[in-house]
Amino acid sequence: MHQLGHFESFTFSEYEISVVLDMPYAFTTESYIYNIVLTEDGRKVERKATATSILKKMDDEWKIIKTHSSSRAVK
Template sequence: MKSYKNAIQNLTTEGTFQLFTQDATVFEQGKVEGTYKDYIDGHLGPELGHFKSFTFSDYQIDVNVSLPYAYTTENYLYTIVLKADEAKGTKERTIESKGVATSILKKN
């Protein structure tokens, strides 16, 4: 398993659509989010406006190739700092959690 120790920070979805096919399905926390476009438009995209920062670290990936497919399992830590919202009376807060992902890639 390959491990990456540097944190990555990005508060936009710029450049991410090229990482997914149009018919790719996104799952998060046991829920089908739909296509990547659906996920960005209806879930992650609107949330990004509430984030002060969103960082990933301790990224580990395991890749298994069985042509024409490759399968990955990924583990990482993430930290989200939510902005304070004076109008709603909320303070800035930090969420730290583990994330996992599985990808199935097909060579055309």
């Protein structure tokens, strides 16, 4: 079974992004809340998450060079 098959739902909210361009690079910081409802027992998981990424424009396309994300329980 595909891993996403364990989720009854997976939603995002309160999404914000900040982008800094320094050609040929872009640096992003994202924050969001995600909610997961598990198929097996209906358990709900809510997390506040942050992600940072470094992208590079190559051949007129943006490519992700590095990304990192982390999350914590919403209080």
